[in-house]
Every structure is written in structure tokens, then in C-alpha cells.
Amino acid sequence: MKRRTFIxxxxxxxxxxxxxxxxxxxxxxxxxxxxxxxHTNDVHSHIDPFGPNDGRNANKGGVARRASLVESIRxxxxxxxxxxxxxxxxxxxxxNYYGGELExxxxxxxxxxxxxxxxxxFDNGIDGLYAQLPNANFDFVSANYDFTNTVLDTHVKPYKTxxxxxxxxxxxxxxxxxxxxxxxxxxxxTVYNYPVEIAQDMSRILKEDEQCDLVICLSHLGYYxxxxxxxxxxxxxxxxxxxxxxxxGGHTHTFLPKPTVEKNSEGKNVLVNxxxxxxxxxxxxxxxxxxxxxxxxxxxxxxx
Amino acid sequence: MKIKLLFLFAAVLLTTSCKQEHSTTKIEGxxxxxxxxxxxxxxxxxxxxxxxxxxxxDLDSTLAYAAETYTKNDGEYNTAxxxxxxxxxxxxxxxxxxxxxxxNINIVLLNHGGIRSIISKGNxxxxxxxxxxxxxxxxxxxxxxxxxxxxxxxxxxxRRRAHPISGLKLSLNPDFSINEALINNTExxxxxxxxxxxSDYLYNxxxxxxxxxxxxxxxxxxxxxIRNLLIDYFKKIDTLQPTIDDRxxxxxxx
Numbered sequence: 302m303k304r305r306t307f308i309x310x311x312x313x314x315x316x317x318x319x320x321x322x323x324x325x326x327x328x329x330x331x332x333x334x335x336x337x338x339x340h341t342n343d344v345h346s347h348i349d350p351f352g353p354n355d356g357r358n359a360n361k362g363g364v365a366r367r368a369s370l371v372e373s374i375r376x377x378x379x380x381x382x383x384x385x386x387x388x389x390x391x392x393x394x395x396x397n398y399y400g401g402e403l404e405x406x407x408x409x410x411x412x413x414x415x416x417x418x419x420x421x422x423f424d425n426g427i428d429g430l431y432a433q434l435p436n437a438n439f440d441f442v443s444a445n446y447d448f449t450n451t452v453l454d455t456h457v458k459p460y461k462t463x464x465x466x467x468x469x470x471x472x473x474x475x476x477x478x479x480x481x482x483x484x485x486x487x488x489x490x491t492v493y494n495y496p497v498e499i500a501q502d503m504s505r506i507l508k509e510d511e512q513c514d515l516v517i518c519l520s521h522l523g524y525y526x527x528x529x530x531x532x533x534x535x536x537x538x539x540x541x542x543x544x545x546x547x548x549x550g551g552h553t554h555t556f557l558p559k560p561t562v563e564k565n566s567e568g569k570n571v572l573v574n575x576x577x578x579x580x581x582x583x584x585x586x587x588x589x590x591x592x593x594x595x596x597x598x599x600x601x602x603x604x605x
Numbered sequence: 606m607k608i609k610l611l612f613l614f615a616a617v618l619l620t621t622s623c624k625q626e627h628s629t630t631k632i633e634g635x636x637x638x639x640x641x642x643x644x645x646x647x648x649x650x651x652x653x654x655x656x657x658x659x660x661x662x663d664l665d666s667t668l669a670y671a672a673e674t675y676t677k678n679d680g681e682y683n684t685a686x687x688x689x690x691x692x693x694x695x696x697x698x699x700x701x702x703x704x705x706x707x708x709n710i711n712i713v714l715l716n717h718g719g720i721r722s723i724i725s726k727g728n729x730x731x732x733x734x735x736x737x738x739x740x741x742x743x744x745x746x747x748x749x750x751x752x753x754x755x756x757x758x759x760x761x762x763x764r765r766r767a768h769p770i771s772g773l774k775l776s777l778n779p780d781f782s783i784n785e786a787l788i789n790n791t792e793x794x795x796x797x798x799x800x801x802x803x804s805d806y807l808y809n810x811x812x813x814x815x816x817x818x819x820x821x822x823x824x825x826x827x828x829x830x831i832r833n834l835l836i837d838y839f840k841k842i843d844t845l846q847p848t849i850d851d852r853x854x855x856x857x858x859x
Contacts, residue, residue, distance in 0.1 A: 354725060366646070468627055560634035572632065581638075585635050603631075604631065
């Protein structure tokens with residue numbers, strides 16, 4: 302009996318080694334793969350472009366234009382994810398008239414892959430958000446809102462993984478503290494958990510358990526609070542966590558001309574990006590990956 | 606045992622073949638402009654059209670004229686747009702409150718963050734009101750006792766933001782302590798109850814203005830949406846030309 306176990310183990314080990322060689326040779330082409338991440342945040346129901354007479358954003362924005370831009374990028378690279386970092390609702394009469402129906406339907410037509418929840422997405426109450434979910438052909442993620450005792454229970458997952466060209470991408474969501482920002486009667490029994498520990502758990506689960514090649518945080522925490530620097534924000538989150546490649550932010554309507562490169566708790570690079578608001582811009586981050594190659598100690602080259 | 610081994614082999618094969626090693630070699634990030642140089646996707650456009658037509662029919666009739674472009678960033682402690690909003694709330698809410706309770710609104714307090722858009726120079730329509738006040742917030746009047754009044758003043762002094770106010774005059778010293786505070790141009794009597802009009806959002810805890818809520822929860826919901834109030838105000842006036850004034854200022858060192 303003992304001997305049998307021993308053979309079994311050695312055979313298994315032998316198989317592993319053999320396969321290791323096989324894997325290497327069959328995937329040794331080392332062709333670079335490209336994963337494109339497109340993102341919006343705080344679109345706030347801005348479906349139509351700003352008019353030519355607008356005092357600040359004349360002729361900017363517009364979902365139908367964003368659609369053609371996304372379409373051409375997808376044509377160029379089918380391995381594209383389109384993400385939104387929350388506050389989809391509230392800001393034009395479309396929301397007041399239709400409660401978010403058109404926003405979700407259009408995002409579905411643009412083939413959004415995933416979104417997280419912003420504080421304004423509670424503006425018609427958690428029931429108002431729930432009522433619009435059938436209009437969204439994409440999922441919502443939030444890891445730090447506990448919806449157990451609400452209508453959203455089971456409808457919002459902490460994270461979602463995607464497989465694009467053999468590259469596994471894990472995306473988790475984080476939401477801002479609702480108390481003081483959203484009326485209790487709107488968010489009801491939603492429980493906010495402090496994002497740092499949650500993000501640490503998420504990146505471990507996605508990196509180690511799910512074996513993701515890329516880990517993305519879709520955050521509505523806000524970029525950074527200069528007057529309140531201890532308040533949790535994307536920059537603080539980037540510094541206090543590890544194994545996150547990209548934090549896509551929202552809430553503070555921060556117009557970053559290019560992603561910020563921040564150092565994480567291990568001294569490795571994390572990209573933090575946010576594209577202002579109202580659909581005036583689309584963020585694009587391209588990850589180039591190679592297979593069967595030793596990780597470079599110095600990390601990836603970042604061009605921003 | 607053979608079957609077991611085969612299974613083991615298959616399992617190993619499966620996991621290793623699914624999991625390729627990837628390493629990121631390069632990351633490129635950029636921002637793309639959405640503007641009129643891009644084509645309009647005809648399917649999306651056609652889908653929006655009936656929704657837009659319905660909304661536009663309601664919104665695009667001219668109500669008033671804006672003399673200038675007004676933004677919430679055009680003043681330090683008070684802004685023209687904020688002053689107009691707080692004054693409009695006082696002017697149009699007080700008759701309703703007075704007819705219901707016999708009392709008068711003494712102060713209006715809104716929040717700077719609640720001004721959601723600029724008002725562009727030119728025609729003002731109902732759409733302008735939707736842009737400035739997209740939320741369905743309603744006017745709520747709440748009685749302020751002495752300590753709450755003090756808390757309101759210290760809140761404004763500590764936040765140092767141009768939260769829209771009306772009926773209240775507040776000047777801060779260079780060190781941000783309160784120099785003078787007047788309600789309806791008279792010395793504040795902390796034994797008196799003052800009535801403050803605000804939004805249900807702020808009354809319910811928005812923007813951390815917890816002093817607005819009295820211990821027994823007394824408040825009056827005027828069931829008047831602030832956006833509708835602004836539309837009614839635009840209908841009343843011909844030209845909108847609010848100004849920055851001295852209702853909330855900080856004295857400078859000389």
C-alpha cells in the first residue's frame with residue numbers, strides 16, 4: 302500500500318515536469334498579447350453631447366460618438382474590456398424622466414463589460430437601481446458594499462474575471478462611504494466596509510486563487526482628498542495594497558490627462574486613472590503581455 | 606489505480622494548459638477626447654431620438670436670460686450662482702411656509718456641491734434648472750435652537766466653502782474664527798428658534814450637516830422640488846444677474 306502511494310506520487314511529479322517542458326515548447330512563440338482596457342466614470346446621464354453654446358464643454362461628449370470610438374478600438378483589438386467606475390445616474394433630465402433606463406440600455410448597446418456603483422446610482426433609492434438592472438446586459442461589482450439585507454443581494458458580485466486571448470483579468474469593485482453622502486432612506490441596509498482590507502483580500506483572491514494575470518480595481522472612492530489626505534482614496538489605496546495593476550477611479554471628477562503611476566506596498570508600480578466626468582473623455586490603458594517568459598525584475602515599461 | 610492515474614494526468618494537463626504564464630512587459634495609458642471630430646453612431650443616435658424628443662418638448666422653451674456665465678467657483682465664500690439659488694429658495698418658499706405655520710423662514714442653507722452646473726450666458730430654459738439642480742430634492746424647513754445655530758456657524762467657518770446662504774451674514778477673521786454673525790441683519794439671539802430652509806438631502810444627513818436635525822425630529826417638508834422652484838423663479842424674472850456680495854466673507858490681515 303505504501304509503495305503504491307509512492308509510485309503514484311512519483312508518476313504525478315514526472316508528469317508535471319514532462320508537461321512543463323511541453324507547455325514551454327508549445328507556447329514558446331513569445332508573441333506579445335495586447336489587452337485594451339477602456340473606461341469611463343461619472344458620466345451622470347450625459348447622453349447627448351454638450352451643445353455648441355455651452356459655457357465650458359461646447360461640442361464635447363455624447364454617447365453616440367463614444368460608441369463609434371469604442372467600436373473602432375474594438376475592431377483594432379478584439380481583446381478589449383469596457384468598464385465604468387460609477388455615477389452612471391443623475392445629471393440630465395434623461396435620468397429624471399426615465400430613471401436610468403436609457404443609460405443602462407445604451408451602455409448595453411456599447412457592450413460595456415462591467416461597472417461599479419457610485420453614490421449617485423442610489424439617487425432613486427436602492428430599489429430604483431434594482432428596478433433598472435434588467436436594462437443592463439453587463440454586471441456590477443462591489444467588494445466593500447455588503448448588500449445582504451437589501452434587494453441587491455446576489456445581484457452584485459465582489460469581482461468578475463474575464464479571459465481574453467488566454468489572459469485572465471480580474472476586476473473587483475469598491476464604493477465610497479455612503480453615510481453623509483446618500484440618504485439612509487436611499488441606501489437602506491447597505492453596509493459599507495473599509496476598502497483597504499477588502500482590496501487586500503480581493504487582490505490575493507484574484508492573484509493567487511483565481512490566478513489572474515491582470516488585477517483591476519474599479520473604484521468610486523475618489524482620486525485624492527487634498528484637504529483630507531487621510532481619507533481613503535485611489536492614491537492611498539494604491540500605496541497600501543499590492544498585486545493591483547490598475548485602479549480606475551471616479552467620484553472626484555478628476556481630469557487626469559494621463560494615468561498616475563504610484564508605488565504599491567511592495568514598491569511596485571500601480572496605475573491610477575480617472576477621466577473627469579460627463580463622458581467628455583474615454584480612458585485607454587493597453588497591457589502588453591508575453592507568454593512563457595520570465596518576469597522581468599524591474600517590471601513593465603510604462604508609457605503614459 | 607490506472608483510472609486514478611489517468612485522472613490525475615488529465616487534471617494536471619488541464620490545469621497547466623489552462624494556466625499560461627504571462628508577464629506584462631509594457632503598459633500604455635492615454636486619454637481619448639470625445640468631441641465632434643468623431644462620427645456619431647447612427648444606431649445609438651436612432652435609439653436615443655424618441656427619448657430626446659419627448660424630453661426636449663418639455664424643456665426648451667425660454668424662461669429668462671442670463672446676463673453672464675455664472676459658476677460656483679467664481680467667489681471664495683459666496684458666489685453669484687449660490688446667492689441666486691439661496692435667495693430664490695427664500696423668496697419662493699417663505700410664502701408657503703408662512704401660510705402653513707404662521708412663521709417665517711430666517712435662513713436658507715444649501716450646499717456648494719449641490720450646484721451641479723454652471724449657468725451659461727444667454728437664454729435660460731427649464732433645462733437650465735435641470736442642469737443646475739438635477740436632483741429631485743425638496744425644500745425642508747427645520748427649527749434651529751441655540752446650540753444648532755452655533756453649530757451651523759462653526760460648520761460654515763470650519764468648512765470654508767461657499768455653501769449658498771441667505772438671511773445670514775457671516776464674516777470670519779483671518780484666523781477663521783467668527784468676527785460677526787447676523788441673522789436677518791440683527792444680532793443672533795441664541796434663546797430664539799430660527800427657521801432654516803434647506804434641502805431634504807442635507808436635512809437627512811447629506812454633506813455632514815447633522816446640526817440641521819433637531820432632537821425631536823420636527824421639520825416641515827414643503828413638498829416643493831428645488832428644481833421646480835428654480836423654474837418658477839426663472840418664470841418670474843426677466844434677466845438673471847446675481848452678484849457676489851458680503852454675506853459670507855473672510856477679513857484679510859492689514
